[in-house]
Amino acid sequence: MVTTHGQLFAELAPGKFIRLAKIAPAGSLEARRMAGDVVMFYWRYTFQNASTRETIGVWDPRAKPKDLKPTARGYSVAAAQEAAREMAVLHYANLDAGGYAAAVAARKAEHQRAKQEKQNLSSFTLQALLTDYADWLQANGKVSARKVRTQFKLHVFDPWPELAALPANEVSEEQIADILRKMIEVGKVTTAWGLRKMLRAAFQMAREAKTNPAVPIKFKGYALKFNPVNDVKVAGGGGADMNPLSGAEMRAYWRSIKHLDTKAGAVLRLHMLTGGQRLEQLRELKTADVHAGHIVLWDGKGKVGTAPRQHLVPLIPEAKRALELCNPVGEYALSVKAGEPLGDNTIRIWAKKLPGNRDFQPKRVRSGVETLLASLGVSKEIRGRLQSHGISGVQDRHYNAYEYMKEKEDALVLLFQYLEDED
Structure with missing residues (x-):
């Protein structure tokens, strides 16, 4: 048995x-x-x-x-x-x-x-990464810091709270695409393109943290092995403005702001007569950077670890008068609220509200200035120096300390004369 x-x-x-x-x-x-x-x-x-x-x-x-x-x-x-x-x-x-x-x-x-x-990563969330990136921009004098912070809040933190709370190294390409898709579906293609650029830069900073000593050590904590934004594409956004104001439109715009006896009019005239400088840099103009014959702007574009580059802009007499009307006495020369720079969109809103506005967008003014100066015989190099773009190469970036102030001033005088000429 x-x-x-x-x-x-x-x-x-x-x-x-x-x-x-x-x-x-x-x-x-x-x-x-x-x-x-x-x-x-x-x-x-x-x-x-x-x-x-x-x-x-x-x-x-x-x-x-x-x-x-x-x-x-x-x-x-x-x-x-x-x-x-x-x-x-x-x-x-x-x-x-x-x-x-x-x-x-x-x-x-x-x-x-x-x-x-895993417990450590619970504090290294997407929201923490994007906030740390915006903080880094601000600490390094990048003029884009405020805009970046606003865009992250409007298009990531507020509409996607659960995704924002996810560890940054668990965020997928599909989730990034969903963020941008939501914007594109309501017609914000250009804004989506800009947000993609910001997201990619934030993730790339964490991605490079182990091998790039210029990246603060806190970014290593995100343990990022790849950049989820790289393969997410947004067509139709970014790039240079392809609709500059024509010569006739430039004169019409000038006539609409020439005698505008308000702070808005003074700022818009200063923007035009300094060559259509980037709004992000102009609105951050410090009173301490206003001098008798020029202003100093700070170009914060560049790779991680690069300090903002000093950009000197001559003041022709008419630009100097416009700046004086702005009464630069606080920290920020163009401020309407003590201690704070102009808002991200203030100058754009002022231009939009001009009487008889014909799409006088500041970005069209900037590209219109370059187009006009090109037609007046100003060289590509001087136009680039005036608007702080196109400066590259080891020689220009590290050895050429000449500021081209006389050439830039001559170009601004040509611009003013054209605007004043009725024909």
Whole structure:
């Protein structure tokens, strides 16, 4: 008559062990009768002349005999054998490192490390990354800092709170695409293009943190292995303005602001007569950077680790008068609220509200100035120097300290004369 395992365990005295099977590649499966009808399985093995039992789990008398996986209640004998075999294999594979006990300890340590890393990353969220990037821009004098911070809040933090709370290194290309898609669907293609550029720069800073010493060490904590924005495309945005004001439109715009006796009129005239400088730089003009014959703007474009570049702009007499009407006495020369620069869109709004406005957008003024100066024979280099673009190459960036002030002033005089000429 065959004795079943149930009968075998029932006959086993409490506290006693019984050997059930040999386990390859090492050890054996044992069972022990505990209090009542509870039976516990163990894997027993010998290592370095010491015998050790490792607990497997309790016996489930209702489990199917051939089940190799434990039930919610415990193990069949076959499942206990399989568990013992897996323990033996792990032990055998780690003999040189200390056997089963060392392998289990290493697993626990790795699990704890992964758990700690996950806890650490919980503070390195998408929102934290974008905020740190905006803070870095501000700390490094980048004029785009305020705009970047506003765009992140409007188009990421507020509409996507759950995504903003996700660890930055778990954000996918699809999620980035969804952010931009939502903007494009309501017609904000250009804004979406700009936001993509900002997001890519923020992720790239964290991506480069391990190898670029110019990136603050806090960005290493984001543990970014790739930039999820790289493969997300937005067509139809960015690039140079392809609709500059024509010569006739430039004169019409000048007539609309020439005698405008308001702070708005003075600022718009200053913008025109300094060559259509970038609004982000002009609105940040500090009173300390206003001089008798020129102003100093700070060009914050450039790679990580590069300081803002000083950009000197001559003041022709008419520009100087416009600046005087702005009454630059606080920290910011063009401020309408003490201690603060003009708002991101203030100058654009002022231009939009001009009487009889014919799409006199400041970006069209900037490109219109360059187009007009080109038609008046001003060289590409001088136009670039005046509007602070097109300056590249080692010689220009590091060795050529000449500011071209006379050439820039001559170009501004030509511009003013053209605007004043009725024909």
